[in-house]
Amino acid sequence: MLYAATTTRLRYAISKFSVFLRFFSDSQKQNAKKKSGFDAIDDAVALFTRLITMHPLPSVVEFNMILGSIVKMKHYPTAISLSKQMGLRGITPSIVTLSILINCYCHLGHMGFAFSVLGMVLKRGYQLNAITLTTIMKGLCINGEVRKALEFHDSVVAQGFLLDEVTYGTLINGLCKIGLTREAFELLHKMEGQVVRPNVVIYNMIVDGLCKDGLVTEARDLYSDVVGRGIDPDVFTYTCLIHGFCGLGQWREVTRLLCDMVDRNVNLNVYTYNILIDALCKKGMLGKAHDMRNLMIERGQRPDLVTFNTLMSGYCLYNDVVEARKLFDTFAECGITPDVWSYNILIIGYCKNNRIDEALSLFNKMNYKKLAPNIVTYSSLIDGLCKSGRISYAWELFSAIHDGGPSPNVITYNIMLDALCKIQLVDKAIELFNLMFERGLTPNVSSYNILINGYCKSKRIDEAMNLFEEMHRRNLVPDSVTYNCLIDGLCKSGRISHAWELFNVMHDGGPPVDVITYNILFDAFSKIQHVI
Structure with missing residues (x-):
């Protein structure tokens, strides 16, 4: 009898083990098959169904493992649905089960349900831990309720709960993402006074936030404070600061930071190099930008698509479209696949240099490569065609995007409005202007300026x-x-007094009077004086 019972339990254990073994084996295969689109969610649900029908039922731990796997695949509604089946079968949820549910509701934006589950945790007498509390705070942050997350933090701290660096990192990251870097700084100071000490990741969030807010000097001061506390800055710290100082054109500070990286044996990564290359390109130092790319290769960093696009953009910025094209033609041998922006950079460069046929050739190549042009591609080509006098071809392209391409935006319409007004087809431009409203677009100041200028010229x-x-x-x-x-327009139509009234509006608090305004009036008054 004892032998039979033992054998039954053994078979049960083996059957459960084999099911899990198959599942995790399939999961490994699924990782290898991700490129082919294989989805392991069906396997996970099948395994759950198999376990939920067993007699006796497996422990909640095994169900939690499946739910955890499903959550990692981001199938949150499925995880919630399966947890309800567990309840119907009388399986008591553990703190892990409830934490998984909270996580699901947070990601789905159902914070009310997340707090309801938190209430269940307390009702069942489970001990709240930092993971569960952090999940709630993260949920509030990702759903745009960062201030509520801070209030929740203050309340749980007041009740004596100990939080960890992950919690503070979550809150600080949430604050920095919505531009509340000052508040993030204050939270950092609160953290520094507790048992949990901020690490380099948390400091990096503040450094990054300060740099994005343009407070680069303050970010550098924080970096100095980090070093003074004996915390080693990493490549992310330096990359944020270098990006900030490059944006300000403070090359001396950039050089100092690069020297610090060498002294601390911190290697530049591809992002750091790309930032430096971009800054050099924008300053017109294209030779040095090219040298920087060669240096990154020597240092074992492989240039990526951003590197190539940045260099091409730099060449086109300074009208060297020939060098940009040479670089574009090396993509394949460097193992880089051009994206839409790669083509757009060259198309814009060609159009800017009135080489429209080459721009159109690239456009056709995009279609041949099954790479869908976006509205920037079309707008650039339409602009180039209009400026080269090929209005009918531009109109064909404009009509094509109306009939099934990417939706034209205000910029696209403004290009066509300007082209039509310049060939004195103002009424046609007005029709197009009215079409913008029908299409749900709101004309901007430039749209009105184009039409006002067109009317005045006519x-x-x-x-x-x-x-x-x-x-x-x-x-x-x-x-x-x-x-x-x-x-x-008023001056040229002889309505000088009305023109003078508008000038006074500008002078008395309107938009700034510029040299063009003075030249228009000077010319008008000179003609009057000449007539007199």
């Missing part, structure tokens, strides 16, 4: 003034260009 001043009034009705603030167009 000596239709009253219609231009009507558009000027419409801008005010739509709460759009006219700029110096708007006023200059109207003042010029």
Whole structure:
């Protein structure tokens, strides 16, 4: 009898073990098959179904393992549904089960349900831990309720709960992401006064936040404080600071940081090199940018797509589209696959240099490579075609995107409005302008400026003034260009007094008067004086 019972338990254990073995074996295969789109969620659900029908039922630990795997695959609703089945079968959830549920509800944005499950944790007498509390705070942060997360933090700390660096990292990251770097700094100081000490990852979040807010000097001071506390900065610390100082053009500080990296034996990564290459390109130091790429190769860092796109963009910025194309043609041999932006950089460069046929050739190559052009591609080509006088071809492209391409934006419409006004097809431009409203787009100040200028050039001043009034009705603030167009049109139509009124509006708190305004009025008054 004893032997039979033991044998039964043994068979049961072996059957459970073999099921788990198959599952985790399949999971390993699934990792290898990710590229082919194989999804292990079906295996996980099948295993759960098998276990839930066993007699006796396996322990909650085994169900938690499956739920945990499903959550890692980000199938949160499935995990919630399966946990409900556990409840129906009388399986008592453990703190781990409930923590998994809280995590699911947080990721789905159902914070009310997450707090309900937290209530179940307390009702069942489970001891709350830092993981569960951090999950709630992270949920509040990712759902845009960072201040509530801070309030929750303060309440649990007041009740004597001990939190860890992951909790503080979650809160500090949440604050920095919404630009509340000062508050993140305050939380850092609170943390420094507790048992849990901030590590380099937490300091990096603040450094990154300060740099993104333009407070690079303060970020550098924090870096010095980190070093003074005996914490070693890592490549992320340096990369944030280098990015910040490159943006300010403070090369002396950049050089000092690079020297510090060498002294501390911190190697630059591909992101650091890309930042330096980008900064050099923007300063027109293309030779040094190219040398930097060669240096990163020597140091064992493989240039990536960003590196190549940055260099191409630099060449095109300074109208060296030939060098940009040479670099583009080396993509394949370097193992790099160009993306839409790679093509856009060259297309913009070609259009800027009035080499429209080469831009169109690249556009056709994109289609051949099954790489879908985006609205930047189309807008750049339409602009290039318009400026080269090929309006009919530009209109064909514009019509093509209306019939199934990427949705045209305000910039795309403005390009066509400008082209039509320049060939005095103002009425056609107005039709297109009205179409913007029908398509759910809101014309901007530039849209109105183009049409106002078009009307003025066609000596239709009253219609231009009507558009000027419409801008005010739509709460759009006219700029110096708007006023200059109207003042010029009024002067040329002999309505000098009205033009002078607009000039006074500019002078008395409107947009700034510029040299163009003065030249228009000077020219108008000179002509009057000449007539007199």
